[in-house]
Amino acid sequence: MSYIKVEKVYKRFIRRGQQTEALRDINLELEQGTFVSLIGPSGCGKSTLLRIIGGLTDSSEGIVSVGGQTPQQAQSDKQFGFVPQAAALFPWRTVLQNMNLPFEVNKKAGAALTSEREDPVELLKSVGLGDFVHAYAKELSGGMQQRVGIARAFGSGAPILLMDEPFSALDEITREMLSYQLLDIWETHKKTVIFVTHSLREAVLLSDKVVVMSSRPGRISQVIDIDLPRPRRAEMEDTEEFHHYISLVRGQLRERWG
Numbered sequence: 001m002s003y004i005k006v007e008k009v010y011k012r013f014i015r016r017g018q019q020t021e022a023l024r025d026i027n028l029e030l031e032q033g034t035f036v037s038l039i040g041p042s043g044c045g046k047s048t049l050l051r052i053i054g055g056l057t058d059s060s061e062g063i064v065s066v067g068g069q070t071p072q073q074a075q076s077d078k079q080f081g082f083v084p085q086a087a088a089l090f091p092w093r094t095v096l097q098n099m100n101l102p103f104e105v106n107k108k109a110g111a112a113l114t115s116e117r118e119d120p121v122e123l124l125k126s127v128g129l130g131d132f133v134h135a136y137a138k139e140l141s142g143g144m145q146q147r148v149g150i151a152r153a154f155g156s157g158a159p160i161l162l163m164d165e166p167f168s169a170l171d172e173i174t175r176e177m178l179s180y181q182l183l184d185i186w187e188t189h190k191k192t193v194i195f196v197t198h199s200l201r202e203a204v205l206l207s208d209k210v211v212v213m214s215s216r217p218g219r220i221s222q223v224i225d226i227d228l229p230r231p232r233r234a235e236m237e238d239t240e241e242f243h244h245y246i247s248l249v250r251g252q253l254r255e256r257w258g
């Protein structure tokens with residue numbers, strides 16, 4: 001049985017009497033420990049779908065199950081780590097203190113942790129921040145802060161990470177470097193990741209599966225399996241196979257725009 005199962009999910013928003021159909025008939029099955037990207041035009045419902053899976057928004061119709069639980073149960077069971085566009089760090093805390101935040105929150109809530117705790121310093125090293133463990137978060141650049149957010153999510157004990165365009169506020173060079181660091185940390189920890197992006201390159205480079213969505217109403221137009229070998233390295237981006245997958249995803253996106 002699939003780990004995350006989305007069946008016949010619809011989402012309608014009503015605002016000032018006007019109805020928006022954000023998602024129509026979404027069906028998706030994801031295996032544990034896989035990296036899945038959601039890609040599609042702005043407004044096609046990627047964030048909404050992520051929030052429904054994560055138990056932050058209710059669907060209007062349909063069923064979502066996460067390891068046999070409802071999203072709300074899974075959420076209260078600390079199954080999800082969220083990585084938003086900008087890392088939610090406390091500026092006056094050090095990097096290490098920010099890494100400890102999910103554990104302090106969990107302790108207060110009296111929740112049991114689902115897995116052994118990872119070494120925060122090792123996690124920071126794996127995103128190139130070994131020298132900044134005791135720096136204040138406010139002393140870091142945007143890209144560095146985002147790396148703390150990613151390392152923290154991987155160390156949080158949550159088996160499923162929901163990332164909503166975590167690199168979108170960053171410049172191209174930082175993005176490229178971070179995508180490799182994300183690959184490395186994912187190869188080590190093999191969590192289930194759902195990653196929203198507008199970048200074809202990121203989607204193909206990182207994913208086992210790319211879910212292509214189309215808008216008005218938001219639907220899944222195709223799910224493309226990326227059968228590129230792992231671990232994936234920079235050289236792979238120059239291969240014909242890689243470009244083949246990029247064109248496949250681009251073609252699917254264009255078909256729906258046209």
Ligand SMILES: Nc1ncnc2c1ncn2[C@@H]1O[C@H](COP(=O)(O)OP(=O)(O)OP(=O)(O)O)[C@@H](O)[C@H]1O
Pocket residue numbers: 013014015020021022040041042043044045046047048049218
């Ligand atoms: N809370 C809300 N109330 C009303 N409408 C909403 C709400 N959230 C999202 N929508 C609508 O649902 C649709 C999908 O929005 P969503 O944010 O999921 O898109 P998206 O694919 O993440 O877009 P982007 O790539 O721009 O982030 C849009 O038409 C949006 O206006």
Ligand SMILES: [Mg+2]
Pocket residue numbers: 046047048164
């Ligand atoms: Mg969005």
